[in-house]
Amino acid sequence: MTTDRMPTLLRHLGFAAVAGLALFALTYTLEPFRNFQLATIGAYLCATAGLTVLTGLNGQLSLGHGALMAVGAYTVALCQNAFADANILGGEVLYVSLGLGVLTTIVVGLIVGLAAARLRGPYLAGVTLAVSVVISAVTTIWSDVFNSDQGLSVYLEPPPDYLTMEQWQAWLALGAALLVMFLLANVIRSRFGRQFRAVRDDEVAARLAGINIARTQVLAFTVSAAGAGLGGGILAVITQAVSPSAYSLVLSLNLLLAVVVGGLGSLAGAVWGSALLVLLPDLAHTASEQLSLSPAAALRLEGNLPLAIFGLTLIVVMIAAPGGIQGLVRRLIGGRR
């Protein structure tokens, strides 16, 4: 067991280091806006990686991951602002806030996970959906703390001198994403990962094999929530603002969409999905600008056309590659498993 696990760990470490170096180099070649997009991809990736493990490997559907991101985001915003008010300054403070954001989300994830473990199928979807919807109600009821629909701004120290704002954002987000990917890759290959899959495939068989079903499901939900919390915290930092409308049900649906289109249950698929979430609307917008339309049609289509292109692309991907993009990639490189 030990001899088998060490290489896995080392391999993942090596892989993370290589990916880190490549991305590090990339941030120096990209324009600021592309770095910002890269940072956004990183933030989404933290959440989608967790979600793909939960939904793909453990078989629990969650429509509440946008809300879990909001928990992380609001915690980071409140901590940053509280630290700044108390005159506790310095670059390290941000990491404390992010850590607290993850911890808070883990607690919330644990509570939701406890409820979720008792439910199956549409009932599970219903509970997680409720979590999504409740966020704006919470921010409204305690509007003194969360400032209702208007949300909060996030206090930030300026980035180190040797980095531009966007490079710093990209480093932060990609660092977090790599950390999440590295940890999840190890979890998947561990005993826990095998238990996740066993529970997904057949609960009765898993129970006969001595696996505690409920505990495994709660664990999967909590792990997944931690990723979402970190992603939300990072998103709050790079956008310097949190508000309920930025973490609405639409975000939860988008995250789910990303992991399905990317390839359910695969971490590489989560990368594809996150990249798609950020780049596809942009590409669709550019494409719609290339079309020359009459002013009347343009007025009606402005803003709507990118949405239509986005939707159509997703439908095409689902028809052409039901296993998601990662499934397609695997097929293309020669039927390897």
Place this chain on the structure above:
Amino acid sequence: MYSTLVRRGLALFASVALAAGAAACSGGDSPGSKPKADVPGVTDTEILVGTHMPLTGPASAGYSKIAPASKAFFDFVNANGGVHGRKINYKIMDDGYNPANTQTVVRQLVQQDKVFAILNGLGTPTHTGVLDFLKTNKVPDLFVASGSRSWNQPDKYPGTFGFQTNYTVEGKILANHVKNTYAGKKVCFLGQNDDFGRDSLAGVEKILGATGLADKQTYVVTTPNVGPQIGSFKAKGCEVVILATVPGFTALSLGTAARLQYKPQFVVSSVGGDYNTLSRQLGEAKGLIEGLVGAFYLPLYTQVDDPWIKLFQKVNTEYNKGVDFDGNIIYGMSVAYLFVQVLQAAGKDLTRESLIAAVEKGGYVGPGLAPVRYSKTDHSGYGGERMITVTGGVQSFFGPAYETDDGDGPVKEYSAAQAQPPANGLPTS
């Protein structure tokens, strides 16, 4: 094990390639001649300006018409030679009123499209999130489409300017009318639970005093029910209700009061007082709007004889495909008119600094009924309003225009006659 490595490596390679590809796509410069003195977005023949607007989503109703109206006015100016030989290219980005999207599209405008300035970005929550970004990048941030006081902080945000009468000034003017007209009556207040409601309430209380309101209630946009609030007003015997509400909640308040057999005098903010919008929301119950008192700072679309309305209608027909003419069109074109005036004043050697200096020079007169106040220490915009009411289903002005500040200054009559548009309709500085 090997295949996992290949798979992971491939995924990484692909994602890097994707990002790099996206970066490569972005190199295209806009056609036209060379930049004059390395001013972003300005060439000898063109000025590129951007905005963020809700073109889709729940907030887009009505608001989505503002930016196209501004663009139509720019097209009108461009067709007549532009400003100092430059044509204005107005790039409209949709943010769906989602602050996260605003972050992205404004970065795209500034860093990717290299716009000269951001003009008339719409919304308090959306625009608040990009203030620091625009300041860091020294991008002029003109005429934000919201009445929050946040835009008037010259020390903190030297490049940001408001446009419309801010909510506190408006609150003071509404309260001034209430104090003079309904003396001795019980006054209550319903406001949106954000800057809009809070700033407005601050203005109202400056005039009526901290104890001048018998009841104060708030609502949130996500909960479309004001039954408890209106019920409380009725129970407390409020005779005048001041509303700092968006159109949907103005309509809801009127309807709820009618259902409760409760008939106070409603006095509403310019944000939620447009007759056309309200009558569309109330449908058959639009009779409830009769007698509604409000205030406004631009001409009304019902004033068909007003020279400004005639000008805007002409531009709307010729350059905006004659879309349904309403307050949003007037708003968009008034913003564009002021922007062209400022560009004229900034002169031929246009830089971001000269643009800011031109706005701060102030003294602009346009379609508004109140003074436009810009100076080095005041970035607020319109500083007053005139009262309006609805009679026989037609909204019209009454009484004098008023001006005031958002501090403790008095509410004064503003007697200067409304400016006339130039004969050819082209703004001059």
